[in-house]
Amino acid sequence: QIAGGEILERTVWAQIRYSISEEQKDGAAVGNVAKDLGIDYRNLKERGFRIVSTSGESMFSVNQNDGVLYVNGKLDREEVCERSTPCLINLKIALEKPLEIHYVTVDVIDTNDHAPRFQEQEKHLQIGESVIPGARFQLQAARDPDSGSNSVQSYKLSHTEHFRIEIKDRDEDGKVPVLILQKPLDREVTKRMKLQLIALDGGRPPKSGTMEITIDVLDINDNAPVFTKEAYIVMLNENTPVGTTIFRVNATDLDEGQNSEIVYSLGHDVNDKLRKLFNINPITGEIVVTGLLDFEVKDKYEIDIQASDKGIVPLTTDKSLTIKIADINDNPPQIEVTSFSSAIPEDSKPGTTVALISVSDLDSEINGRVTCSLPEDIPFKLMPSSQENTYTLVTISSLDRETISRYDITLEATDADAGQPPLSSFKTITVQISDVNDNSPAFSLSPYAFYVMENNIPGKSLFSVSASDRDLDENAVVHYNIWRDPGDENKYASFININSENGEIYALKSFDFETVQMFQFQVVATDSGTPSLSSNVTVNVFILDQNDNVPVILYPVSANGSAEGVEEIPRNVNAGHLVTKVRAYDADIGYNGWLLFSLQEVSDHSLFGLDRYTGQIRTLRSFTETDEAQHKLLILVKDNGNISLSATATVIVKVVEPKEAFATSDVKNTVKEEEENSVTFYLIIILGSVSVLFLISIIVLTIMQCYKSTDYSSKYLQDTNYDGTLCHSIQYRSGDKRYIAIAFSKGRASYSSPYSENYWPYTSCFVNSMSYYDGFRMKVFN
Numbered sequence: 001q002i003a004g005g006e007i008l009e010r011t012v013w014a015q016i017r018y019s020i021s022e023e024q025k026d027g028a029a030v031g032n033v034a035k036d037l038g039i040d041y042r043n044l045k046e047r048g049f050r051i052v053s054t055s056g057e058s059m060f061s062v063n064q065n066d067g068v069l070y071v072n073g074k075l076d077r078e079e080v081c082e083r084s085t086p087c088l089i090n091l092k093i094a095l096e097k098p099l100e101i102h103y104v105t106v107d108v109i110d111t112n113d114h115a116p117r118f119q120e121q122e123k124h125l126q127i128g129e130s131v132i133p134g135a136r137f138q139l140q141a142a143r144d145p146d147s148g149s150n151s152v153q154s155y156k157l158s159h160t161e162h163f164r165i166e167i168k169d170r171d172e173d174g175k176v177p178v179l180i181l182q183k184p185l186d187r188e189v190t191k192r193m194k195l196q197l198i199a200l201d202g203g204r205p206p207k208s209g210t211m212e213i214t215i216d217v218l219d220i221n222d223n224a225p226v227f228t229k230e231a232y233i234v235m236l237n238e239n240t241p242v243g244t245t246i247f248r249v250n251a252t253d254l255d256e257g258q259n260s261e262i263v264y265s266l267g268h269d270v271n272d273k274l275r276k277l278f279n280i281n282p283i284t285g286e287i288v289v290t291g292l293l294d295f296e297v298k299d300k301y302e303i304d305i306q307a308s309d310k311g312i313v314p315l316t317t318d319k320s321l322t323i324k325i326a327d328i329n330d331n332p333p334q335i336e337v338t339s340f341s342s343a344i345p346e347d348s349k350p351g352t353t354v355a356l357i358s359v360s361d362l363d364s365e366i367n368g369r370v371t372c373s374l375p376e377d378i379p380f381k382l383m384p385s386s387q388e389n390t391y392t393l394v395t396i397s398s399l400d401r402e403t404i405s406r407y408d409i410t411l412e413a414t415d416a417d418a419g420q421p422p423l424s425s426f427k428t429i430t431v432q433i434s435d436v437n438d439n440s441p442a443f444s445l446s447p448y449a450f451y452v453m454e455n456n457i458p459g460k461s462l463f464s465v466s467a468s469d470r471d472l473d474e475n476a477v478v479h480y481n482i483w484r485d486p487g488d489e490n491k492y493a494s495f496i497n498i499n500s501e502n503g504e505i506y507a508l509k510s511f512d513f514e515t516v517q518m519f520q521f522q523v524v525a526t527d528s529g530t531p532s533l534s535s536n537v538t539v540n541v542f543i544l545d546q547n548d549n550v551p552v553i554l555y556p557v558s559a560n561g562s563a564e565g566v567e568e569i570p571r572n573v574n575a576g577h578l579v580t581k582v583r584a585y586d587a588d589i590g591y592n593g594w595l596l597f598s599l600q601e602v603s604d605h606s607l608f609g610l611d612r613y614t615g616q617i618r619t620l621r622s623f624t625e626t627d628e629a630q631h632k633l634l635i636l637v638k639d640n641g642n643i644s645l646s647a648t649a650t651v652i653v654k655v656v657e658p659k660e661a662f663a664t665s666d667v668k669n670t671v672k673e674e675e676e677n678s679v680t681f682y683l684i685i686i687l688g689s690v691s692v693l694f695l696i697s698i699i700v701l702t703i704m705q706c707y708k709s710t711d712y713s714s715k716y717l718q719d720t721n722y723d724g725t726l727c728h729s730i731q732y733r734s735g736d737k738r739y740i741a742i743a744f745s746k747g748r749a750s751y752s753s754p755y756s757e758n759y760w761p762y763t764s765c766f767v768n769s770m771s772y773y774d775g776f777r778m779k780v781f782n
Contacts, residue, residue: 013100013101013102013103014037014100014102014103015102015103015104015105016031016033016036016037016102016103016104016105017104017105017106017107018030018031018069018104018105018106018107019106019107019109020071020075020106020107020108020109021108021109021111022075022076022077022078022087022108022109022110022111022113023074023075023076023111023113024071024074024075025071025074026071026072026073026074027070027071028070028071028075029068029069029070029071030060030068030069030070030071030106031068031069032066032067032068032069033062033067033068033069033093033102033104034049034066034067034068035067037102039067039095039100041065041066041067044064044065044067044095045064045065046097047095047096047097047100048094048095048096049062049064049067049093049094049095050062050064050093050094051091051092051093051094052092052093052094052101058072059071059072059073059075059080059089060072060089060091060106062093069091069104069106075108077108077109077110077111077147078114078145078146080108081108085110085147085148086107087107087108087109087110088105088106088107088108089105089106089107089108090103090104090105091103091104091105091106092104110146110147110148110150111146111150112146112150112201112203112204112207113146114144114145114146114150114207115144115201115207115208115209116142116143116144116152116199116200116201116207116208116209117142117143117144117209118140118142118143118197118199118209118210118211119140119143120140120211121210121211121212122211122212122213122214123139123140123197123211123212123213123214124214124216125137125179125213125214125215125216126215126216126218127181127185127215127216127217127218128185128217128218128219128220129184129185129186129187129217129218129219129220130220131181131184131185132181132184133181133182133183133184134180134181135180135181136166136178136179136180136181137178137179137180137181138176138177138178138179139176139177139178139179139197139211139213140211141174141175141176141177141199142155142199142209142211143174144174144199144201144207146201146203148202149201149202149203150201150202150203151174151201151202152174152175152199152200152201153175153200153201153202153206154167154175154199154200155167155175155177155197155198155199155200156197156198156200157179157195157196157197157198158195158196158197158198160193160195161182161183162181162182162183162185162193163179163180163181163182163195164179164180164182165177165178165179165180165197166178166180177197177199179213185217186217187217187218187219187220187256190217191216191217192214192215192216192217193214193215193217194212194213194214194215195212195213195215196210196211196212196213197210197211197213198210199211218257219255219256219257219259219260220255220259221255221258221259221309221311221312221313221314221315222255222259223253223254223255223259223260223309223315224253224309224315224316224317225251225252225253225262225307225308225309225315225316225317226251226252226253226317227249227250227251227307227317227319228250228251228252229319231319231320231322232247232249232305232319232320232321232322233321233322233324234246234247234287234321234322234323234324235324235326236289236293236323236324236325236326237325237326237328238293238294238295238325238326238327238328238330239292239293239294239328239330240289240293241289242289242290242291242292243288243289243290244288244289245286245287245288246287246288246289246323247286247287247321248284248285248286248287249264249280249285249287249305249307249319249321250285251264251285251307251317253309253315255309255311258309258310258311259309259310259311260309261309261310262285262307262308262309263282263283263307263308263309263310263314264280264281264282264283264284264285264305264306264307265280265282265305265306265308266278266279266280266303266304266305266306267303267304267305267306267318268304268306269304270303270304274301274303276290276291277289277290277291277292277293277301278290278291278301278303278323280305285305285307287303287305287321293325294325294330295325295326295327295328295330296327298325299324299325299327300322300323300324300325301322301323301325302320302321302322302323303320303321303322303323304318304319304320304321305318305319305320305321306318306319307319329363329367329415329423330363330423331361331362331363331367331423332361332413332415332423332424332425333359333360333361333370333413333414333415333423333424333425334359334360334361334362334413334425335357335358335359335372335411335413335425335426335427336357336358336359336360337355337356337357337411337427337429338355338356338357338358339353339355339356340354340355340356340429341353341354341355341431342430342431342432343431343432343433343434344395344399344431344432344433344434345433345434345436346399346400346401346433346434346435346436346438347398347399347436347438348395348399349395350394350395350396350397350398351394351395351396352394352395353392353393353394354380354393354394354395354431355392355393355429356390356391356392356393357372357382357390357391357392357393357411358389358390358391359372359389359391359413359425360389361415363415367415368415369415370389370413370414370415371413371414372389372391372411372412372413373411373412373414374393374409374410374411374412375409375410378407378409379395379396379397379398379399379407380393380394380395380396380407380409380431381393381394381396393409399433400433401433401434401435401436401471401472402439402470402471404433405432405433406430406431406432406433407430407431407433408428408429408430409428409429409430409431410426410427410428411426411427411428411429412424412425412426413425413426413427435471435472435473435475436471436475437471437475437527437529437530437531437532437533438471439469439470439471439475439527439533440469440527440533440534440535441467441468441469441478441525441526441527441533441534441535442467442468442469442470442535443465443466443467443523443525443535443537444465444466444467444468445465445537446537446538447520447537447538447539447540448463448465448523448537448538448539448540449540449542450462450463450539450540450541450542451541451542451544452507452511452541452542452543452544453543453544453546454510454511454512454513454514454543454544454545454546454548455510455511455512455546455548456507456510456511457510458507458508458509458510459506459507459508460506460507461504461505461506462505462506462507463505464502464503464504464505465480465498465503465505465523465525465537465539466503467480467503467525467535467537469527471527471529474527474528474529475527475528475529476527477527477528478525478526478527478528479500479501479525479526479527479528480498480499480500480501480502480503480523480524480525480526481498481500481523481524481526482496482497482498482521482522482523482524483521483522483523483524483536490519490520490521492516492519492521492541493519493521493522494508495507495508495509495511496508496521498523503523503525505523505539511543512543513543513544513545513546513588513589514549514587514588516543517542517543517697518540518541518542518543518697518700519541520538520539520540520541520704521538521539521541522536522537522538522539523536523537523539524536525537540704545588545589545590545592546588546592546641547588547591547592547639547641547642547643547644547645548588549586549587549588549592549593549645550586550645550646550647551584551585551586551595551637551638551639551645551646551647552584552585552586552587552647553582553583553584553637553647553648553649554583554584554585555580555581555582555583556580556582556649556650556651563647563648563649563650564649564650564651564652565580565649565650565651565652566651566652566653566654567579567580567651567652567653567654568653568654568655568656569619569653569654569655569656570655570656570657570658571623571627571655571656571657571658572622572623572658573619573622573623574619574622575619575620575621575622576618576619577618577619578616578617578618579608579617579618579619579651579653580616580617580651581614581615581616581617582597582610582615582617582635582637582649582651583615584597584615584637584647584649586639586645588639588641591639591640591641592639592640592641593639594639594640595637595638595639595640596612596613596637596638596639596640597610597611597612597613597614597615597635597636597637598610598612598635598636598638599633599634599635599636600634600635600636600648601632601633601634602631602632602633602634603628603631603632603633604627604628604631606620606621607619607620607621607623607627607631608620608631608633608653610633610635615635615637617633617635617651617653623655627655628655629654629655629656630652630653630654630655631652631653631655632650632651632652632653633650633651633652633653634648634649634650635648635649635650635651636648637649
């Protein structure tokens with residue numbers, strides 16, 4: 001069918017309608033749109049022949065070569081239109097140059113491709129045998145996705161004389177089957193019936209679906225339950241546990257189904273007290289204990305039991321149950337504690353009374369006899385008293401709170417009745433052991449060794465000692481003080497103070513390593529008990545060196561004390577000639593006293609060189625006529641501390657003719673001898689001081705060795721590769737041997753030898769380099 005028209009500025013439109021059966025394959029042709037519209041198929045591509053708007057665009061496509069409308073994919077009417085009739089799909093097709101809009105409607109025709117289907121393949125019905133004929137039972141309708149005559153049209157029921165089928169026609173739900181009873185049912189003849197319901201559609205040939213119908217014939221409740229016994233009597237011990245099944249009643253019913261199912265219950269006349277003691281299982285008839293049974297309260301119970309069926313009108317039967325209670329040993333002993341001391345001192349003597357204990361049993365005669373006992377692994381025991389069933393709890397050995405601070409004592413009372421097993425009671429009492437001041441404070445270390453850097457800030461905490469006391473409360477509160485003996489000549493102990501609360505130790509003055517290297521004092525720790533106890537510990541303090549001494553220039557030194565000197569050398573000297581040597585020392589040790597020399601200023605760098613380790617100034621080349629007659633050298637001497645300290649010396653080198661040099665040599669030698677004599681005097685004083693310090697150190701070591709033998713390990717080990725103008729020795733311990741390390745300035749070598757003392761005080765000595773005193777050697781004795 002084609003309809004057409006023209007509107008608005010020559011926009012052409014037409015309408016076409018096609019019909020096609022569902023289930024067409026992908027690519028099936030619907031119709032030639034170009035041909036039906038009279039459009040030349042050769043211009044379709046140029047004019048943009050296409051589908052532009054549609055309700056079913058994805059289901060169809062047009063070919064721009066021939067103008068044919070094709071099916072995209074499988075075309076299923078039930079999926080596209082569900083139950084709509086007719087199933088119409090609208091398409092809009094456009095062309096350009098000139099613009100044309102054409103409307104295409106595709107009518108999808110239904111085919112009988114679905115069979116009727118019941119949602120339930122089986123249906124169960126229960127119909128009482130008392131139901132009268134004419135009763136109607138509506139069944140679920142079958143569903144068929146097809147439409148029109150291809151949908152469900154009729155139902156058929158398998159052959160039976162009791163039922164027939166009737167069909168109700170409903171617009172939306174289709175045709176609904178109704179099962180109608182034609183003849184009364186008899187359970188005694190037929191208990192169960194099976195029928196088959198068939199649904200047919202109107203297709204050619206028709207398709208069908210089936211549902212199995214199972215009908216159970218229900219019985220009429222015409223028989224009452226009957227108990228199996230005429231009377232029920234039960235013997236039961238008192239104190240039977242709650243939840244115990246004591247008996248089971250049984251009743252039967254000749255009916256079937258719910259009419260034969262028995263429900264058990266207590267009779268209507270049973271009071272609330274009995275309902276708290278007993279209960280009956282409604283299904284099994286088991287009687288269960290739900291409360292405490294006590295022979296002393298009641299020894300016999302009468303209970304009415306009721307059995308009912310589950311008929312529409314239930315039938316009921318009653319029966320009486322007698323329960324007799326038997327007496328047993330059901331009362332455990334009781335423990336009573338009087339005059340109880342919850343805490344006793346740890347220094348209590350054996351035999352000290354802790355508590356009075358009495359036991360009893362509510363049972364009579366033999367069941368009332370009770371014994372009481374304690375665990376064996378505690379320092380307590382029970383002493384029977386003159387009164388029956390009364391005991392005294394006493395100590396049997398010494399107590400120590402620091403080992404065990406409390407005892408949880410479990411008392412056990414057992415009766416001696418003939419029951420099996422005997423009944424027992426337990427009671428736990430806690431005995432606290434109170435503290436007595438019987439422990440002295442104990443220091444965490446003994447002795448202490450601390451290392452303090454010299455030049456410490458007075459009043460600042462240096463270190464701390466700590467002591468603990470195993471006692472409790474005030475007995476464990478520790479206070480500290482420094483032992484100061486009026487006759488003690490240890491002046492350094494007076495420079496130390498201690499915080500009495502926390503053991504923090506403070507210095508009242510700043511220490512100087514060059515004055516003292518080690519001292520010791522005693523700290524006393526005292527608790528706050530009554531009477532108080534105390535202990536003491538030795539504290540060894542080792543002073544560590546700090547780079548606090550500036551290098552001192554020994555040579556050159558002018559008459560006014562400044563580090564300045566004048567050296568005269570002949571002009572004809574060769575390269576490598578020793579001009580002079582700068583000599584210096586540093587009172588510090590180790591890296592802090594290791595001196596290095598460097599040229600800060602020189603008039604001609606090509607003429608003079610300085611050995612950074614020895615301080616020797618030598619010529620680097622021969623003098624020429626053009627060289628100046630006087631040269632100024634500024635030498636920097638610095639140590640190797642973290643923050644190095646330095647000093648400077650000035651050497652004026654005058655270049656003279658050889659004759660002048662010989663003339664002035666005698667005068668110069670005389671001056672040098674005086675200077676060397678002065679330097680030698682100072683060196684002798686220094687070596688004497690070092691010897692005295694070394695002797696004092698040996699004496700202190702001997703005293704300490706005799707007093708206590710404790711190993712210490714060094715915290716301040718010096719580098720033995722010392723390269724200054726000083727000589728240092730450091731003694732240190734390794735295993736069971738002592739080593740003494742010596743560092744020399746000129747050779748920059750080190751030497752170690754065993755040294756077998758227990759303590760390792762370190763000392764320092766200093767000398768000038770070998771060129772200062774060629775005859776000087778150091779010897780270290782073990």
